[in-house]
Amino acid sequence: MSDNERQDRQEDAPQGADATQGTQEDTTTETATDTAIPELVIISGMSGAGRSTAAKCLEDLGWFVVDNLPPALIPTMVELGARSQGNVARIAVVVDVRGRRFFDNLRESLADLESKHVTRRIVFLESSDEVLVRRFESVRRPHPLQGDGRIVDGIDAERELLRELRGDADLVIDTSSLNVHELRAKMDAQFAGEEEPELRATVMSFGFKYGLPVDADLVVDMRFLPNPHWVPELRPYTGLNEEVAAYVFNQPGAKEFLDRYAELLQLIAAGYRREGKRYVTIAVGCTGGKHRSVATSEKLAARLASQGVETVVVHRDMGRE
Template identity: 55%
Template sequence: MPLRSTSTEDSARARLDLVIVTGASGGGRSTVAKALENVGYYVVDNLPESLMLPMAELAFESGDATRRTAMVLDVRSHAFTADLAGAVAELKARGFRPRVVFVDAEDDVLVRRYEKVRRAHPLQGEGRILDGISAERKLLAAAREAADALIDTSHLNENQLRARVEELFAPADARKIRITTLSFGFKYGIPLDADFVVDVRFLPNPYWIPELRDFTGTDGPVSDYVLGQPGAREFIDDYATLIGHTAPGFEREGKRYVTIAVGCTGGKHRSVAIAEALASTLREEGLSAYPHHRDKGLE
């Protein structure tokens, strides 16, 4: 067990922007790694937990060149032990403040991705792809539970995933909570990475108005229609107040990412308009908030 560092060293190490990426095989870790490189991270791929602390120390000693470092852990590594919590605890004991990102997708999506590339899952052995996915989920359960950010890639293509990561990890105050208002359609499933789920199907659906049907919630006519409905603005203001009250508690508990999933039937009109307006209202209240639209282009 490494010796505890001094308070001065702790303060210096805490300023190292350190990100740890893990998650389901086929979930999109390699795309996340490339996206982190795009926003200035020095990325170390396929790193076993036992080398995380030495790598963090090396990055710290290297100065500005590795001031933003990301480590990608892969279950396929022969040195993978599934003790991510212990490795993170060691890092914190030395004064580092790592952020853990878990990349995941629904089982059926992972199966389709493996079938598409005609590859076996690294843990399936003589069984089926689904057997490998199940075995991996058991190995990674603790890491998923402890992650600071969970990114659900089930409904994202590579470009959308890259944009999502770049949005989350663009240079900013790492101590400040970042809020994503994520619009979605209930017909496509509730996002896995939602911390809050908001249902805006109580508002009239612009889909049934012919002149609005082909627009989306980011277009003025639809946005004006949705936000002009009785109760819409009050709903946004009340929910922003709720998040404003809970955000300081999340920050005290070390949670740095919060996803508010805003859902309507298809994820094209009402949820998009409300997600945009909610993010804007949260920013007006001094919070770091960004809208993201999962299903906007599906209809």
């Protein structure tokens, strides 16, 4: 090789630190792209409460869903998703008592995710004992924890096992009075949006004589107002009727209560946002869940929507006799 050829090759070759820096920058860029941390939703709750339906709903919305994954493997699943170059951006994991021997590892896994700044939410499905027993009897299958006992024994054991997880849940859905389509509608309302709102609210009317909604974060009692049930011309209608709503809010204190409670909810909503709570269920009750609670729920939901809170209205007991 001539001296001129040697000189040309030396001039074309990358020099020293500049060459190393270029390689490192390329590697860093590639790694950052390959390790985008996916969003994570953990679906759990009572057996028979609708976990499978909730998981299928997320799957239909484009989530990568893994059923009955041992909790210890959740961080590994997130890590694999991060290596997918953006192909797995949202992961939903169903965790339940079928993996009970691994369940003690759940808190350790959640702490690991938190240390890695993974955005994760817990959706907890539950239902009343009566409804769960009826569902298990209808499919003629034992509860996974009942052993040699009764179905109710398995339900009690499961509630105790899941008690702390329920307390940590970001979203609790009571499916006692929901059919499959209504549960899917609730999941769609929470997860179908392209962008996450700051706060989502469910305003639920109910009747006290049918019991409190177990998934309520806040409860409002409208029984301080006269009951339209005792007005013969209004009795057949519901709080969705304009005449019923006008009767309710023409009562002394009704409009003032709505104004002040809406202001209070502004303070509560600001606190929820600061604490990272994204979902709230406001239960509005009257005696039968047909007139006062329904009219108030509609008005309250409209106020929340005007404040920038994405709101869903559910009338739990309106159709009951």
